[in-house]
Amino acid sequence: KNEVEQSPQNLTAQEGEFITINCSYSVGISALHWLQQHPGGGIVSLFMLSSGKKKHGRLIATINIQEKHSSLHITASHPRDSAVYICAGYMDSNYQLIWGAGTKLIIKP
Amino acid sequence: DAEITQSPRHKITETGRQVTLACHQTWNHNNMFWYRQDLGHGLRLIHYSYGVQDTNKGEVSDGYSVSRSNTEDLPLTLESAASSQTSVYFCASSESAGSNEQFFGPGTRLTVL
Numbered sequence: 691k692n693e694v695e696q697s698p699q700n701l702t703a704q705e706g707e708f709i710t711i712n713c714s715y716s717v718g719i720s721a722l723h724w725l726q727q728h729p730g731g732g733i734v735s736l737f738m739l740s741s742g743k744k745k746h747g748r749l750i751a752t753i754n755i756q757e758k759h760s761s762l763h764i765t766a767s768h769p770r771d772s773a774v775y776i777c778a779g780y781m782d783s784n785y786q787l788i789w790g791a792g793t794k795l796i797i798k799p
Numbered sequence: 800d801a802e803i804t805q806s807p808r809h810k811i812t813e814t815g816r817q818v819t820l821a822c823h824q825t826w827n828h829n830n831m832f833w834y835r836q837d838l839g840h841g842l843r844l845i846h847y848s849y850g851v852q853d854t855n856k857g858e859v860s861d862g863y864s865v866s867r868s869n870t871e872d873l874p875l876t877l878e879s880a881a882s883s884q885t886s887v888y889f890c891a892s893s894e895s896a897g898s899n900e901q902f903f904g905p906g907t908r909l910t911v912l
Contacts, residue, residue, distance in 0.1 A: 721899060733842075733889060733903040776841070780899045785830050785849065787901060789842045 694719070694779045696790035704798055709764035711775050711793045719779030722760040723787060724751050727774045736762070738780070767797045801826045805890050805904040813912055818877040820907050822890030828902075829895040831873040833857075833865060835886040836906075842889065848873055849895070880911045 694715045703709055713722060721740040727733045737744045737751040739760070744751050748767075753760040764771055774794050778787035803824040812818050822831065833845040844857030846865040854865050862884060864876045877884055890904040 723900065725903075732905040733891075735900055735902060738900040782899075785893065785895075785899060786832075786844065786847065791841050 694788050694790040696793050700794045702796045707767050709767050711762045713760045713777035715758050715779045720782040721780040722753055723778040724762050725776045769797045769799050772797050803892055803902055803904040805907050809908045811910045812880050816880050818880050820875045820888055822873045823871055824892045828892035830893045832891045833875045834889045837886050882911050885911045
């Protein structure tokens with residue numbers, strides 16, 4: 691069974707810290723989708739990547755195809771970054787996503 | 800701007816009633832998906848469609864149905880609502896093969912009493 695695993699499950703940090711959330715996946719997944727969900731809020735797509743690195747503002751996503759691993763980094767973290775971050779593996783075979791369990795991030799002022 | 804909308808945003812209903820949740824997208828995407836999100840389970844796929852007249856069952860499809868009569872809409876119907884179907888429902892869409900990022904609607908919070 692294809693799987694996507696995230697770590698850590700929960701992360702609390704101080705404002706300004708550099709944040710890293712990890713995602714490991716198995717074969718059959720051709721791209722990784724990073725999404726953000728604020729408490730009680732909708733789900734927002736952050737990145738979709740199949741190789742290399744993507745950057746948007748203070749967010750950086752990287753993927754290592756050989757190691758089947760992706761990371762989401764947040765630089766100069768801020769309390770408004772507090773949210774659940776979810777990675778999902780994209781299955782080329784059926785256009786579906788295999789979901790990670792999510793990482794709950796809390797940034798304290 | 801293209802978008803994906805869901806209605807209603809909140810719904811309270813009684814056990815046994817039929818309920819339909821609407822999903823409408825203006826991205827002109829071929830693929831549309833319905834998920835439910837519950838504490839401890841994350842997102843689970845209910846039904847999906849790859850185009851008009853195409854529908855497929857996901858991992859938790861029992862008690863739900865969908866129909867796709869046009870590109871823009873994929874309504875989700877609960878034939879006879881059960882308390883176990885109390886959840887937050889998200890609709891998503893993506894282009895066909897080659898662009899696989901999914902875009903999500905704002906969600907519908909459904910309570911079945």
